[in-house]
Amino acid sequence: NAGVMQNPRHLVRRRGQEARLRCSPMKGHSHVYWYRQLPEEGLKFMVYLQKENIIDESGMPKERFSAEFPKEGPSILRIQQVVRGDSAAYFCASSPDRGYEKLFFGSGTQLSVL
């Protein structure tokens, strides 16, 4: 039973390019969460999605960032026109119905902006 799958593990972009991060939740999980982590810091909530719906995007910057979780396929976190400050580890987590106190995390995508 595969866990939460994130790809790519490492992503290098130049300033101004777009970054697309993918997350496939655990089988049977319909809730997806994206978190960002800077070195030596905790995980900062970005967005919470269910299939085809954004439930809470209060932690996501209003500009350049977007997320989706389509009916078919993985959840995508998209960052347009990346800047150096976007460099971080981005973690995706999933949970079954309403079990959000216990999240299952992927291994993360390390985004480096040159």
Added chain:
Amino acid sequence: GQSLEQPSEVTAVEGAIVQINCTYQTSGFYGLSWYQQHDGGAPTFLSYNALDGLEETGRFSSFLSRSDSYGYLLLQELQMKDSASYFCAASGSARQLTFGSGTQLTVLP
């Protein structure tokens, strides 16, 4: 909103017992979770307390006092592999977890 405070670093020797404290300020608090993270890898769930008291899972135990807005993670019989970052996280009416900044535990031989 929610905020959590925990010590940034704790050091202990192999075989010892260590306690990592977490205090929180929150509205609509539901419960407190603990996660372990090795070297920036995937955080893994350790425990969850919704009610006051102690929850024990093997060498790890977690405690919650809602009246004091306080909890802790207790690690017994420390092993070298327990060296990691430990995060407390609060769940609330917003239906998303808010994490503390993490405690780096170093276990010495």
